[in-house]
Amino acid sequence: MLLLQLLINGIQVGALYALIAVGFSLIFGSTRVFHFAHGATFTIAAYVFYYVYSVAHLHWLLAVLGAALAAVVFGVLLDRFVYAPIQRHEGSFFTVFVASLGIGIIVQNLIGMIFGRGFVSVSTPLSRSAELIPGLYVSPLSGIAIVCAIVFFGALQLFLMRTHIGMGMRALSENPELIRVYGLSPRRLSTIVFALGSLLAVPAAILSAASSGLNPAVTHHVMLISLAATIVGGVGSLRGAACAGLLLGLSENLALLYLEPQWSEAVTFIVLFLFILFRPSGFFGRAITS
């Protein structure tokens, strides 16, 4: 029963990780911006949802819309007013990375100043587990997390495969000049990429606020997961990032069968290390050196 319980927990956590990782991987894969502030996007969305729903006591739908709007606006503004100017003047990958890291830290501190640096959570009956069969507890949020991951990932795939903009986004990282030839604007595409990538963090942020609660330091954890999942999944591969997120969630939880909980986070890095060693291109990705 413990195995089954940990398997279900792992899938739920993995679904959330997958959503976070896909957003990060979409941005990195398309724009080559190492968007370390993706964790900050997650935290902003989560805290806006918490504020609108739990503090202002407005309808949950408004809270979801508020969280989505905040995440998208943050991502787009960051692209327009931080990353784009750096890329225009210098274009150094490292400078963009440092800027992103700095923004993440600033946002974390600002959130701490505005909402307090302690723990907050969104109280909802959906996070309460029910005993399905003796010894097996599952909360409605587990199901919602899994459905969200499938729906969002499916919709993203359709968008990328079936629309001109989606195809343009896929081509963005390869050859921006060619995109111009086809009459598309790389800058506009980059904005759309950031909007979509940021949007993908929203369901995970909301579900995390309700299931595990929040503090401003959650930013770091989100970033570590995004980074690990992107490498394990293969840089630029969205399918890979989704599978890697799921794998990391499952590994963290299934490790509890045999290991002390203190090793659960280390398992993430063991998986990462093994992939770097034996399959550096990740699940379905291109070689890291490419």
Next chain:
Amino acid sequence: MIFAKKTLSISLLAFAAWGACAQAADLKIGALFPMSGPNATYGDIFGTGANLAAEHINADKILKEKLTIQYEDSQALPQQGVIGMNKLVNVTKVPYVLSAFTGVSKAISTTAARTKTVAINGGGVGPDLADLGPYFWNIIPLANFEVKAIIPYLIKERKLKRFVLVYVDDPLGASIRKEMTDTLPKAGGELVEALSVPASSQQFSGIAARVRAAKPDAIYIASYGSQEAQIVKQFRDNGLKQQLVSYSAFSIPEINKLPEAAGALYTTQNVDWNSTDPVTKRFVDDYKKKYNKMPTAYVANYYNAVRLFGLLAQQLEKQGKPVTGENLLAQRIETKTFDLVGGKATFASNGTVISAMQVNEVDGKGGKVVSVVSQ
């Protein structure tokens, strides 16, 4: 031109002298609190107590100089704590530092001993904090007192025998594990599982499954800050209905207002907030006036830590002795008993305060006392 130069030089000298006087007019102590990171909430709480004591000391003109506190951010991490301690000791040259968290306190204790600077802890409860040398004082009863106070109560009064311990993987967690391992069998209980979690961990649904599999009567949580609140929420959400138990780290607003924590039991040192003792009454009245809520044991501890400095420094000043760590230590040993919040406090020879303990229940209103245990 010469006159102008002279005037300028005299002005500069006067300004420098005034600056030196202004500097000398302040008596500074240091504080190493987490001001950022997941445990920053404790820094906020500790600071309210320390600041209120400084305000009272300055208002009463207990010292010849104005007392100020220089805060450094430890982030509750030993490495950051050492950086802050070095700054306080070597740059600001304070004689007295407020410390918090077991890991940080242990890390800075060698600097305190080497530089003969008093470090006083009002938040960390690792029992080995009692053995950090004469310059490390504890104005909070340590975890061994907390565990020893609550275990007999749980076993005899609540009839709980099987315990699972979920503890943070740091010196505090390790020391509570040791205490539980020693204390439980003697009291007639059993530690059926002890699960350690990394300090940065935020997901506990899997650990809840392990806890459930151990079939305990009670779950003792030995972590702190946001992590404790996350453990409580996720354990309850994952169907664990057993009695939750913890130590003084539970006396924070996040736990108090968390619906899932209602009914959880935790220990703190015994303080009668309704006492008519003038020190306690003034502290409680002014705190309530300033923050519109009741103080907690942590607030009282750091109030006491600063008040203790005021009392010791006052005695040194009366004797014409400089306020140094060495003199503060000698004066503490000489005075022995102090009028602090909660009544008269006496230090044991190892520099740790001895106090009665109380078992509290989380009730959403700041905690209600369910039992008082003398040590």
